[in-house]
Amino acid sequence: MRTRTKAAHDSSALNKFTRTAEVAADDVIRQYSTSFGLATRLLGSRHRTHVRNIYAMVRVADEIVDGVAEEAGLDAAARESVLDDYIARTHEAMRTGYSTDLVLHAFALTARASGIGEDLTQPFFDSMRADLGSPGDGADADGPVAYDEAAHASYVYGSAEVVGLMCVRVFVRDETLTDDQQAEVVAGARALGAAFQNINFLRDLADDTERLGRSYLSGEGRLTAADKDAWVATIRQQLADARATIPLLPHDARAAVRAALNLFEGLTDRADATDVDELYGTRVRVPGTAKAWLTARAVMTTWRERT
Numbered sequence: 134m135r136t137r138t139k140a141a142h143d144s145s146a147l148n149k150f151t152r153t154a155e156v157a158a159d160d161v162i163r164q165y166s167t168s169f170g171l172a173t174r175l176l177g178s179r180h181r182t183h184v185r186n187i188y189a190m191v192r193v194a195d196e197i198v199d200g201v202a203e204e205a206g207l208d209a210a211a212r213e214s215v216l217d218d219y220i221a222r223t224h225e226a227m228r229t230g231y232s233t234d235l236v237l238h239a240f241a242l243t244a245r246a247s248g249i250g251e252d253l254t255q256p257f258f259d260s261m262r263a264d265l266g267s268p269g270d271g272a273d274a275d276g277p278v279a280y281d282e283a284a285h286a287s288y289v290y291g292s293a294e295v296v297g298l299m300c301v302r303v304f305v306r307d308e309t310l311t312d313d314q315q316a317e318v319v320a321g322a323r324a325l326g327a328a329f330q331n332i333n334f335l336r337d338l339a340d341d342t343e344r345l346g347r348s349y350l351s352g353e354g355r356l357t358a359a360d361k362d363a364w365v366a367t368i369r370q371q372l373a374d375a376r377a378t379i380p381l382l383p384h385d386a387r388a389a390v391r392a393a394l395n396l397f398e399g400l401t402d403r404a405d406a407t408d409v410d411e412l413y414g415t416r417v418r419v420p421g422t423a424k425a426w427l428t429a430r431a432v433m434t435t436w437r438e439r440t
Contacts, residue, residue, distance in 0.1 A: 151242060155182050157235040158189035165192055168419070171428060172393040177385025183243040183303040184389075190240035191257060191296055194219060198264040199345065213265055220258045224251060247302040253295045260291030264347070277342050281352035288349065289330050290323070297326030304386040314381050321378025325394060328371035332397050335364060335404045338412045361409040368401050384439060391431035399427055 162170045162185050173184050196202075197219060202212045226232035226241035227250070243249065266278065280288060301322040310318065334341065334349045338356070341347045350356055350364055372394060379387050379394075396419060403417040419427070 151238065154235040154239040154242075155186065158182075158186045158239040161185075161189035161192050161236065168396045168424065169393065171424065172389045172396070175389035175392055175428070175432065177383075179307075180303055180386055180389075182239075183247060184300055186236075186239040186243040187249075187296065187299050187303070189236045190223065193236055194258065194261050198261050209265070213262075216258070216261060216265065223254060223258075227251070227254070243303065244299075247299070247306045249299050249302050253299055253302075256291035256295050258291075260288050263288055263291075264345075277346045277348040279348040279352045279354065280350070284352075285349060289327050293326040293330035294323040295326070297322035297329075301382075304382050308383055310381070317378050318381050321375045321381070324371045324378075325375035325390070328368050328375060328401075329393075329397055331364060331368050331371070332400050332404060335361070335368075335412060336400060336417045339414055339416070342413070355413075356409050358409050361404075361412070365401060365405045369398075372398055372401070380438070384435070387438070388432050388435040391434060392428045395427035395431050396424060399423055 159182070162173065166188070169188060173181055173188075176184060194216070197212065197216050202215055207215065222232060222234060223237055223240065226234070226237045227244045230241055230245055232238040232241055244254075298319065301318055305315075305318060331350070338350075341349060342355075348354065351360060356364075376391075376394060379390055382390060399419040400417060403419065404412065407415065407417055
């Protein structure tokens with residue numbers, strides 16, 4: 134005869150499902166990002182799972198529009214339908230705290246715990262929808278979809294800056310900040326997200342242009358050497374703005390943010406040292422030994438703050 138109450142059984146079942154969902158989200162980051170995955174290991178335990186849950190949700194959405202659905206044989210209309218369904222299920226999970234989709238279940242719990250609302254998720258999905266309008270594989274003869282300054286700013290805000298803002302809501306959920314400090318933290322998160330996205334645009338020039346049919350960094354076609362130098366300068370300023378706000382974050386988030394920033398600063402250095410024509414054929418990377426040093430430097434800087 135069963136002695137457990139139904140309520141106890143339900144709680145146990147939900148906890149088990151949630152743990153499984155978090156493992157699934159963790160596996161997404163392990164499969165898709167060595168650099169970001171490395172940085173998240175430096176987060177305090179109260180933040181780590183939440184940030185991985187955010188990454189998993191946005192990664193799945195990005196894969197819908199960046200080729201996986203197309204490679205599976207879905208035409209443009211079907212891909213749009215899949216994205217619409219994913220958006221609806223994300224927002225439903227955020228409202229209810231539950232989804233049959235493991236990644237969305239994990240993300241919903243993070244969103245509800247950290248105050249992440251549709252004010253951040255909808256701009257993200259708007260940028261993902263913009264990518265559905267790109268030619269994709271077999272881009273037509275008119276060439277890649279070009280982003281002018283306004284379109285670039287809107288796309289980067291939705292695709293990257295709001296992800297930084299989601300992470301900040303995780304980091305400061307138990308903190309008390311003044312209005313000025315809150316504004317600085319928000320500005321830093323946006324700057325870091327924009328820097329990450331812009332350096333990724335530089336290192337992915339070939340894939341974005343030739344396979345996906347997108348020109349994120351120029352409204353006038355192929356980048357010139359002067360264009361590349363200007364973008365490198367912009368990225369360096371964004372990284373500097375973000376670095377200045379790290380001391381406002383809780384101590385158990387700083388090493389991870391610094392490590393991610395250091396790694397992307399290393400990528401920026403390598404892009405800066407690479408000819409623009411070569412960037413259209415080579416994806417710059419930071420070697421493993423350099424990643425280890427940049428990560429260790431972040432840890433040491435944060436440790437010195439505590440001591």
